[in-house]
Amino acid sequence: MQYRKMGSLEWEVSALGFGCMRLPARKFSLMGVDTSRSVKIIRSGIDQGINYVDTAWFYHLGESEKVLGQALQDGYRDKVKLVTKLPMILVRKTEDFDRFLKDQLVRLQTDCIDIYLFHAMNIGQFEKMKRLGLIDKMEEAKRQGRIRHIGFSFHDTQPVFRKIIDYYDWDMTQIQYNYMDTGIQATTDGLEYAHSKGIAVVIMEPIKGGTLANPPEKAMEVIRSSSSRHTPVDWALQFLWNRPEVATVLSGMGNQQMVDENCASADHSGVDSLNQEEEAVIARLAEIYRQKLLVPCTACGYCMPCPAGVNIPQNFAILNTISLETNRWRRWTTARGYKKLAASKDHFDREKSNGNASMCVDCGKCLEKCPQEIDIPVELVKTHAILGRQEAISKHYP
Ligand code: SF4
Numbered sequence: 334m335q336y337r338k339m340g341s342l343e344w345e346v347s348a349l350g351f352g353c354m355r356l357p358a359r360k361f362s363l364m365g366v367d368t369s370r371s372v373k374i375i376r377s378g379i380d381q382g383i384n385y386v387d388t389a390w391f392y393h394l395g396e397s398e399k400v401l402g403q404a405l406q407d408g409y410r411d412k413v414k415l416v417t418k419l420p421m422i423l424v425r426k427t428e429d430f431d432r433f434l435k436d437q438l439v440r441l442q443t444d445c446i447d448i449y450l451f452h453a454m455n456i457g458q459f460e461k462m463k464r465l466g467l468i469d470k471m472e473e474a475k476r477q478g479r480i481r482h483i484g485f486s487f488h489d490t491q492p493v494f495r496k497i498i499d500y501y502d503w504d505m506t507q508i509q510y511n512y513m514d515t516g517i518q519a520t521t522d523g524l525e526y527a528h529s530k531g532i533a534v535v536i537m538e539p540i541k542g543g544t545l546a547n548p549p550e551k552a553m554e555v556i557r558s559s560s561s562r563h564t565p566v567d568w569a570l571q572f573l574w575n576r577p578e579v580a581t582v583l584s585g586m587g588n589q590q591m592v593d594e595n596c597a598s599a600d601h602s603g604v605d606s607l608n609q610e611e612e613a614v615i616a617r618l619a620e621i622y623r624q625k626l627l628v629p630c631t632a633c634g635y636c637m638p639c640p641a642g643v644n645i646p647q648n649f650a651i652l653n654t655i656s657l658e659t660n661r662w663r664r665w666t667t668a669r670g671y672k673k674l675a676a677s678k679d680h681f682d683r684e685k686s687n688g689n690a691s692m693c694v695d696c697g698k699c700l701e702k703c704p705q706e707i708d709i710p711v712e713l714v715k716t717h718a719i720l721g722r723q724e725a726i727s728k729h730y731p
């Protein structure tokens with residue numbers, strides 16, 4: 334196992350972290366966990382050098398924390414940093430903080446959580462966090478020794494990410510990032526920005542929910558023709574480990590084979606470890622995926638700012654993700670991202686460019702700036718038809 338810097342924290346973290354959101358399932362159960370198989374693979378990961386385990390109140394409808402608590406008995410608790418999250422969506426009043434944390438400590442069979450996160454922060458949860466004084470509660474819990482460090486996981490747009498990062502002296506942040514998602518959510522800019530402030534950046538969805546594990550045939554040809562031997566998953570993971578800003582990469586591992594393969598990948602990982610040919614392969618894979626995408630936007634941001642407040646790359650990133658994603662749940666959550674963008678002048682923030690595609694006034698100012706020569710206003714009309722009015726993709730991209 335390789336170990337890396339955890340932002341400004343005084344400990345080294347394994348390149349691979351164990352995400353406990355896709356543990357082995359019980360037979361005939363949608364979300365129920367097979368406890369003995371889960372305990373076995375979690376301990377196997379730790380035996381192979383993993384020292385960072387991540388769970389949350391919601392994972393497996395609460396069973397994940399309980400099973401992880403069991404897995405960390407018999408001396409395993411001392412071998413890892415244990416991370417879980419306050420379920421922000423369920424928090425209604427300030428006192429809820431103590432109720433959840435108390436229950437989570439019981440579930441996890443520990444008296445201290447190494448990093449406690451605000452779960453799935455977006456602009457709405459961020460405002461609630463401030464309104465209810467939850468940072469104060471975090472700091473109080475820290476003084477009491479119930480948690481050691483404070484962070485947040487993130488699902489919103491890049492301007493919101495910067496806003497949250499700038500609000501507090503965070504120890505870590507957990508973002509969605511992979512070689513396809515460099516331009517959505519926190520984006521590469523957010524990754525670099527958080528790192529520049531000494532905040533440990535933990536990566537989730539490194540394989541884009543499995544999408545990058547099953548490349549289209551054209552991408553497989555590129556993989557097979559490379560002189561470097563990597564599986565599709567390994568290519569995706571090495572892309573992340575190559576970046577100095579990344580602390581650890583979480584993988585939601587559901588069987589022994591995944592644990593063994595990912596630990597083997599982590600063994601030969603490192604910052605700046607990819608050679609030029611390998612970087613070119615990943616760039617080619619991303620390019621092929623993008624060809625499958627509806628709008629060839631690379632999220633370079635050259636077209637921004639839009640005078641009407643449209644977040645042009647964000648709109649296209651959501652549309653493309655919907656097009657590529659095969660998982661219905663993730664399609665649904667991605668589509669919700671569009672609803673969070675502003676649809677009228679009453680809600681949009683010119684400074685942060687949070688407008689959805691319908692805000693485009695067809696001024697044409699972005700056109701000559703786009704190196705991909707995308708007819709941006711035309712594509713935005715289609716984007717809104719699909720994401721705003723729920724029209725079929727095939728109607729606009731036959
Ligand atoms: S054409 Fe639309 S998206 Fe482009 S700058 Fe004008 S308003 Fe913004």
Ligand code: SF4
Pocket residue numbers: 629630631632633634635636637645646649702703704705706707709
């Ligand atoms: S300039 Fe073109 S490629 Fe770059 S972010 Fe804007 S639309 Fe996307």
